[in-house]
Amino acid sequence: MLTLFIQQVLNGLLDGVYYLLIALGLSLIFSLGGIVNLAHGAFYAIGAYLTIVLAPHIGFGGAMVASPLLVALMGIIVERGLFQRFYRSDPILSLLLTFGLAMVAEQSLRMIFGAPPLSFSIPPALRGQIFIGDFIYSRYRAMLLLIAAGCVLGLWFLLQRTAFGRVVRAGVQNPDMVGALGISLQPYMVAVAGIGIGLAGLAGVLLAPIYSIHPAMGQEIITPAFVVVVIGGLGSFWGVVVAALMVGLVKGITIGLGFTQWSTAVIYLMMLLVLLFRPRGLFGERIQRFE
Amino acid sequence: MSDLLKTTRLSRRQALVGLGAGATTGLIASPSLILAQTPDAIRFGHLTPRTGFLGPLGEYGVMAVDLAVEEINAAGGVNGRKLEALKEDSVNPQTASTKAERMIERDKVTCILGEISSASCLTISQVAARNKTLFVNTGGNSDALRGESCNRYMFHVEHQNSMYVKSTGRSLMAQGLVKGKKWFSLTADYAFGHDLSKVAKRFMEANGGQFAADKLVPTDATDFSALLLEIRAAKPDLVISNLAGNQITNFLKQYSEFGLTFPVAGFGFDTALAWAAGKDNFGGIWPCVWHHLIDTPGTKAFVAAFTKKYGKPPENQAWGDYMAVKIMAQSMNELKSTETAKILAHWEKGAKFDVLKGREGYFRASDHQLISEMYTITALPAAQVKNQWDLFTSSPAVPGPNEDMEVIATSGDEAVCKMS
The missing domain is CATH 3.40.50.2300 (Response regulator)
Incomplete structure (x- = not known):
């Protein structure tokens, strides 16, 4: 029984990583531009549908590269065409904008691909399981974890160790000062939107073989991803990472203790507790603009 | 454009309102569709x-x-x-x-x-x-x-659920998967699932089966890996799905991903969910009120x-x-x-x-x-599937030609209707 509990905890931790790719993009776009991107889930869905379209022609590996790039391109177009007009306005306006965008995207998927879910399987080469003692894990998920971990490290490096990252972090804290130093934030916003939304597209590709692919799939993932961002705290890279792992962990423990029916409710309970005691989130930094 | 964000001033309260609204907005309103009306129609x-x-x-x-x-x-x-x-x-x-x-x-x-x-x-x-x-x-x-x-x-x-359960039940009995067997059951946590689970339990107990475990699954759960670990540890004789909608597709895809080999059967089903799972993932025995074959x-x-x-x-x-x-x-x-x-x-x-x-x-x-008659369908091995639709073989009509069609429906005190 104990080993099963440990397995559940371990599996929960791994589970949290799936939210990371979505949550990191959300957090980045919100921190820098103040946009709550409700359409983020829609880009995840578009990533999954693009995989179905592209994989028969260029293979799953090809789709894994091409779909996120195409989704990132869409993100850049949306940033230039829409987001940039709302950086200065009340967040409620951008909330309405992205809510509408999410609806348009979902309905477009429904019109193009139909409402019934579409099928897509793990490529034969990636099927199979890994056994570590009593613990069983799918080979495909192990690969998914490696890719997600690679993305997280890459993003961390980009934000913390490069000149690009320095400007982005400064922009999050104090855009006025960045402007006064003669640095235009505009290209950085374009890049952040591209990267953030591209990551959502990548999550869509990676989860397409194991989740049901249907037009509203974005809604399923966006809510837990928001919870992760809220728990982690704004502006904190590691906050989001830790929150994602914690959400998975708490889910794993809940299931391990036998309360399966509580496994989704428990993460909202956790968000409530965090907001009560640390309204800025667990690792949220004090961001001048949001105070 | 160096002053791009110059006038951005969000209060923390606004920021939290924004995020909170984001976190709670799950449903998207849908447009209603109304046709033009012809007089006299x-x-x-x-x-x-x-x-x-x-x-x-x-x-x-x-x-x-x-x-x-x-x-x-x-x-x-x-x-x-x-x-x-x-x-x-x-x-x-x-x-x-x-x-x-x-x-x-x-x-x-x-x-x-x-x-x-x-x-x-x-x-x-x-x-x-x-x-x-x-x-x-x-x-x-x-x-x-x-x-x-x-x-x-x-x-x-x-x-009704009883007809679905009794149809699949007949196939399970014929394959010796009920009497003295342990079932691991997964149930969608809402009205339909609870009702189905009740009917399924009644059938199982009446025919000498027992639960290895009986788990309620939230309707918005997409990941079944934790439950798959539970199933693997419980080593049941049969895995039973009282799930609904996309849950079934997610479950089938991940069950095949984790390579579990316990037999699977379900008491609620729609063929679109098999089509969404695809030939590599679809498996088990399921009831159908009707199917295209x-x-x-x-x-x-x-x-x-x-x-x-x-x-x-x-x-x-x-x-x-x-x-x-x-x-x-x-x-x-x-x-x-x-x-x-x-x-x-x-x-x-x-x-x-x-x-x-x-x-x-x-x-x-x-x-x-x-x-009317019901059917139970059984998934074909991937190698025998010829196209994306014909993923299964069907039982003959249930009940058989010489039986009263009502034998699979509720009877006696299973469901009492007092018309008003």
Whole structure:
């Protein structure tokens, strides 16, 4: 029984990583531009549908590269065409904008691909399981974890160790000062939107073989991803990472203790507790603009 | 543009409001679809979920209604008048009831057809009873709708949970998977799942099986890896799905991903979910009220017409809505009337209908359940699958040709209906 509990905890931790790719993009776009991107889930869905379209022609590996790039391109177009007009306005306006965008995207998927879910399987080469003692894990998920971990490290490096990252972090804290130093934030916003939304597209590709692919799939993932961002705290890279792992962990423990029916409710309970005691989130930094 | 963000001033309160709203916004409102109305046409209302986790199935229902109306009008309509469908997304039980009310009061529909969610069926049926208007349920399975919640104005083309359980149950008994066996059961945590689980448990206990475990799964859960670990540790003789909608597809995909080999069976099912899982992932034994491979002239004609119009075969939800429209129109033509009281009496007297299966169907007077044959399907190994639709083989009709069709339906105190 104990080993099963440990397995559940371990599996929960791994589970949290799936939210990371979505949550990191959300957090980045919100921190820098103040946009709550409700359409983020829609880009995840578009990533999954693009995989179905592209994989028969260029293979799953090809789709894994091409779909996120195409989704990132869409993100850049949306940033230039829409987001940039709302950086200065009340967040409620951008909330309405992205809510509408999410609806348009979902309905477009429904019109193009139909409402019934579409099928897509793990490529034969990636099927199979890994056994570590009593613990069983799918080979495909192990690969998914490696890719997600690679993305997280890459993003961390980009934000913390490069000149690009320095400007982005400064922009999050104090855009006025960045402007006064003669640095235009505009290209950085374009890049952040591209990267953030591209990551959502990548999550869509990676989860397409194991989740049901249907037009509203974005809604399923966006809510837990928001919870992760809220728990982690704004502006904190590691906050989001830790929150994602914690959400998975708490889910794993809940299931391990036998309360399966509580496994989704428990993460909202956790968000409530965090907001009560640390309204800025667990690792949220004090961001001048949001105070 | 160096002052791009110069005037951005968000208070922390605003930021939290924004994020909070983001975190709580799960549902997306859907546009209602209303057709232009022809004077003198016979109008009926069609309500079914077109968004949310049952939306994909509802879409099949809508396609089938359009096809049925087209065919009926091409054959001369109803009593020389055109038939017209007023179609809307039922969204959730509250919205479904409001829309039903509006269809009856404002649009003066002759009857309401449709629905998949058992919870929405209940609220629509209450509106229908209050207004003495017929409601034909085409997709809600719960036994309670035919039992404690039954009413005179609600009829059920969709078959009840008991019929689904007893059909699959027969196959499981034949394969020795019930008596003395341990079941690991997964149940969708809402009205339909609870009702189905109750019926399944009754069947299992009556036939000498027992639970290895019985887990409730939230309807918005997409990841089953934790449950798969539980199943693996429990080493059950059979894994039972009382899941619903996309849950089934997610479960099947991940069950195959984790390479578990315990036999799988389910008590609630729709063929669209097998198609979504695909040939590499679909497995197990499942019940079907109807499927596109049934070898009867009626089914062949329906499948051909549907495939011609939409480019893909119909699934069982399409059958439900198609049958409801056809039965309604046929009855109105036979009675030369659209009066609710006359139709109701006609059906209660046991009028027979071609339901595209081997034997004709009829509504049982005691609970208004359409009585017709069921099928159980068994997944084919991936290597034997020839196309993306024909993923399974079917049992002969259940019950067999020499049995009373009512043997799989509720009887005695399994569900007691007192019509009011």
